């Protein structure tokens with residue numbers, strides 16, 4: 001699938017780069033240090049038309065494609081990875097699920113507010129005893145009159161502290177395994193719903209990650225978005241979202257680390273000359289560029305294929321796996337070029353290394369994505385392009 005960025009896509013990339021350089025980059029270290037989610041950055045993106053960008057015009061959005069959102073997320077992540085994660089609030093799994101799986105009433109109620117940046121959203125799937133094995137989740141929803149009553153908890157919910165609407169995966173009463181799993185939309189403030197304790201990870205410290213707690217939480221029946229037994233359609237939404245957010249964040253951060261390493265190698269003098277003149281350093285820079293170009297080519301091609309109406313699970317899994325591991329190699333090499341000062345909390349390099357590490361685990365681990373790739377090969381659905 002050939003792709004070539006259009007003039008409009010080059011303009012999108014340039015204007016997001018300008019916004020991110022001016023408003024997000026100067027605060028990125030402070031966001032990491034203070035653990036404060038930079039929600040004001042989401043507002044800036046919304047004011048400039050970069051919120052809910054995939055949402056069609058009939059619901060107030062510009063209806064942009066997946067390659068457009070990839071360019072936006074990459075540019076934001078290059079300056080502030082925490083802000084790039086927050087983009088999931090307006091362009092990630094929950095808004096996409098509302099568009100593709102929601103009722104007309106849900107679309108009209110929520111999508112225009114998402115475009116205006118007024119309704120940040122998050123999703124809760126993981127639980128203490130259910131990670132990769134989604135079919136084992138226990139958070140339960142029981143119908144009661146006009147409502148569902150939810151009991152249980154969710155772990156690792158990114159952006160929980162700043163979101164107002166949650167896509168919550170639940171087990172419907174009495175049905176075991178994946179067949180019993182569906183989803184409800186739960187607004188902040190629903191009776192019996194609370195945001196639990198703040199969770200701090202190695203990276204992405206400014207994303208407001210937290211537990212979700214449901215204690216006889218009651219939501220109206222009209223908040224049903226996915227009945228039991230239809231998880232395949234939600235996984236299809238997740239496949240697009242996997243391309244839209246996780247890999248461009250990795251590429252954006254790796255690109256920033258690469259650029260910093262090039263600059264540092266040119267100005268750091270040892271043995272009487274810049275370390276950039278040492279062939280050992282030059283080969284590292286060359287390897288980083290090879291990795292970045294390969295990852296970017298895979299990602300843009302995967303996004304262009306979705307935009308051309310040819311989504312593919314194997315594309316999403318190959319792209320995510322390669323780009324996750326590529327970004328770990330590139331940031332690690334960049335840190336090596338910096339030497340000890342790269343480990344210092346004064347500089348962003350250590351933050352970049354920390355931020356990309358979790359991306360091989362979130363949105364499906366690289367092992368689970370290798371399982372998907374192998375299944376597609378063995379069941380005859382994979383052929384080279």
Ligand SMILES: Cc1cc2nc3c(=O)[nH]c(=O)nc-3n(C[C@H](O)[C@H](O)[C@H](O)COP(=O)(O)OP(=O)(O)OC[C@H]3O[C@@H](n4cnc5c(N)ncnc54)[C@H](O)[C@@H]3O)c2cc1C
Pocket residue numbers: 122123124125126127130131132133155156157158159204358359361362363364365366367368371
């Ligand atoms: C940055 C970040 C953001 C996240 N945001 C969210 C969020 O917003 N909402 C949400 O619900 N969750 C979120 N998560 C959680 C994430 O989705 C889970 O961590 C992920 O699904 C893996 O589950 P687990 O950590 O419990 O690992 P486990 O499933 O317990 O796996 C542990 C290890 O075993 C391996 N393994 C498991 N099963 C297999 C198998 N069949 N074959 C081979 N290897 C296997 C895994 O690959 C892994 O190495 C986030 C995680 C991260 C890191």
